[in-house]
Amino acid sequence: LVSRKAKSDNTIVDINGEKIGDGNQRFIMGPCAVESYEQVKAVALAMKDQGLTMMRGGAYKPRTSPYDFQGLGEEGLKILRDVANETGMSVISEILTPHDVEKALDYVDVIQVGARNMQNFELLKTVGKVQKPVLLKRGLSATIEEFINAAEYIISEGNDQIILCERGIRTYEKATRNTLDISAVPILKKETHLPVVVDVTHSTGRKDLLLPAAKAALAIGADAIMAEVHPDPAVALSDSAQQMNIPEFNEFMNQLSPYRSES
Ligand code: PEP
Ligand code: MN
Numbered sequence: 001l002v003s004r005k006a007k008s009d010n011t012i013v014d015i016n017g018e019k020i021g022d023g024n025q026r027f028i029m030g031p032c033a034v035e036s037y038e039q040v041k042a043v044a045l046a047m048k049d050q051g052l053t054m055m056r057g058g059a060y061k062p063r064t065s066p067y068d069f070q071g072l073g074e075e076g077l078k079i080l081r082d083v084a085n086e087t088g089m090s091v092i093s094e095i096l097t098p099h100d101v102e103k104a105l106d107y108v109d110v111i112q113v114g115a116r117n118m119q120n121f122e123l124l125k126t127v128g129k130v131q132k133p134v135l136l137k138r139g140l141s142a143t144i145e146e147f148i149n150a151a152e153y154i155i156s157e158g159n160d161q162i163i164l165c166e167r168g169i170r171t172y173e174k175a176t177r178n179t180l181d182i183s184a185v186p187i188l189k190k191e192t193h194l195p196v197v198v199d200v201t202h203s204t205g206r207k208d209l210l211l212p213a214a215k216a217a218l219a220i221g222a223d224a225i226m227a228e229v230h231p232d233p234a235v236a237l238s239d240s241a242q243q244m245n246i247p248e249f250n251e252f253m254n255q256l257s258p259y260r261s262e263s
Helices: 037-049 074-087 098-104 121-128 144-155 184-191 200-204 207-220 246-259
Strands: 013-015 018-020 026-030 054-056 090-094 110-113 134-137 162-166 196-199 224-228
Touching: 026 037, 037 054, 037 074, 037 246, 054 074, 054 224, 074 090, 074 098, 098 121, 110 121, 121 134, 121 144, 134 144, 144 162, 144 184, 162 184, 184 196, 184 207, 196 200, 196 207, 200 207, 200 224, 207 224, 207 246, 224 246
Parallel strands: 026 054, 026 224, 054 090, 090 110, 110 134, 134 162, 162 196, 196 224
Antiparallel strands: 013 018
């Protein structure tokens, strides 16, 4: 059902009026993890100044180590919703278990399925049964075929509001956190009718590569760019090395504006 053969026109996912996949290249920004109301509010206000409305932020964090910050949980979702309502943002946040999906519907505008859960088939089936857009991230070592099949799990349950997100894959290369598979973007757009987002933060894991990676993603036809922004990355509870601060975020947006297609 996600195949181009099943449907030739592009799927456009409407997030409170911002349409992903309509030919305008958009931005999904926000902190790695929700840490406090003040932290999320600072990012939302900076985004608003840039004319952006799609705010990401993790309340449930799938951390590699069990001793790392696991997120604020439902309290984090509440903070996201409150700030979003005050600033005109939409909320994109990761849900880790089928059990939390229904609760999340009250808080989020888009459910994110993270890389570590791309083949959590029960989660995929659960998000396939709800009426909420889903941002599905490519698995850490998933082939494009496996990624497309994960999207198929969602759509086969009835939910066709799916956004695919290339976030880098594991290779032998250690210079970057993951290897951004930039050619996955046109392949996914050719093989499926779904919009494709490129997460430059988790794919590169390097602040100095966010801008060139985003330019490449826009040039190759990504429908949106995802990147992480934190008011004070040095004290961030996760991904401290790779989040932009607010001046860096403003510079990032200014530098990209000539490359961004708007129809
Ligand atoms: C995230 O976007 O917050 C995240 C954890 O990314 P990924 O699932 O791609 O590792
Ligand atoms: Mn992160």
